[in-house]
Amino acid sequence: MLSEKIVKLKSLIERSERIVFFGGAGVSTESQIPDFRSSDGLFHTTLNRAYPPETILSHHFFMQFPDVFYTFYKENMIYEHAKPNAAHIALAELESKGKLKAVITQNIDGLHQLAGSKNVLELHGSIHQNTCMSCGKTFSLDVVIHSLGVPKCDVCGGIIKPDVVLYEENLDMEVIQSAVEAIESADLLIVGGTSLIVYPAAGLINYYKGTNLVLINKDKTGHDHKATLQILAPIGEVLSECVSR
Numbered sequence: 001m002l003s004e005k006i007v008k009l010k011s012l013i014e015r016s017e018r019i020v021f022f023g024g025a026g027v028s029t030e031s032q033i034p035d036f037r038s039s040d041g042l043f044h045t046t047l048n049r050a051y052p053p054e055t056i057l058s059h060h061f062f063m064q065f066p067d068v069f070y071t072f073y074k075e076n077m078i079y080e081h082a083k084p085n086a087a088h089i090a091l092a093e094l095e096s097k098g099k100l101k102a103v104i105t106q107n108i109d110g111l112h113q114l115a116g117s118k119n120v121l122e123l124h125g126s127i128h129q130n131t132c133m134s135c136g137k138t139f140s141l142d143v144v145i146h147s148l149g150v151p152k153c154d155v156c157g158g159i160i161k162p163d164v165v166l167y168e169e170n171l172d173m174e175v176i177q178s179a180v181e182a183i184e185s186a187d188l189l190i191v192g193g194t195s196l197i198v199y200p201a202a203g204l205i206n207y208y209k210g211t212n213l214v215l216i217n218k219d220k221t222g223h224d225h226k227a228t229l230q231i232l233a234p235i236g237e238v239l240s241e242c243v244s245r
Contacts, residue, residue, distance in 0.1 A: 009231065012212055013094070013099065016212065018188070019186065022191045022205060023105050026193025032082060049072070053072070056072045067149055088112055088115035090239035110128045121178050124164055124201075125162070129162075130151070133159050133161050144162065180207050189214070190214045191213070194221075196222060212228050214229045
């Protein structure tokens with residue numbers, strides 16, 4: 001059954017010219033980056049702390065306890081040695097062939113760009129971009145990683161904040177608009193590695209009005225009834241099978 005579905009997906013990819021990929025944490029788990037909500041995800045493995053992850057990763061907590069935030073952030077949100085997996089590589093190849101027009105991701109790890117993808121819309125920001133809250137100077141990930149305690153600006157001494165969307169913060173509306181436009185113009189929308197329960201990001205697939213919606217995930221989602229094709233399998237395995245060099 002799986003092989004039949006992969007053959008069908010490969011056929012859809014070959015016939016399509018405006019593919020858009022929308023992905024979540026499951027795209028990066030194959031690069032040994034844990035997700036949030038699975039049984040071995042971040043929200044379950046860090047519950048023995050004084051504060052739950054949702055609290056630590058919130059705007060008000062960052063502003064009040066940046067030292068505690070950064071201890072957690074460096075230990076659990078940064079995987080500097082992670083490498084792109086088969087899914088990232090396959091998507092970059094689709095883009096190089098001119099078929100994939102955009103990657104829309106909820107991940108903050110930058111692995112799509114590392115694999116070679118150019119048009120990546122990061123809904124929740126990126127660990128690779130960091131900004132001084134006082135003067136606006138930008139800093140690389142290395143500055144955050146190698147700082148002792150809370151990273152401070154070398155110009156004004158202000159606190160450096162990762163350009164990631166924390167709880168209580170709004171998504172970047174320019175990124176959202178670009179994602180909506182990409183999805184609306186797609187002739188094939190592939191959604192992978194996401195349970196589609198985190199809003200407002202999950203609501204983006206409602207902008208797709210085409211007839212070819214593919215869902216690739218290890219588990220079922222609440223949107224399965226909308227799919228033209230549903231594949232319950234690891235996304236790297238599926239995409240690498242469908243995208244031949």
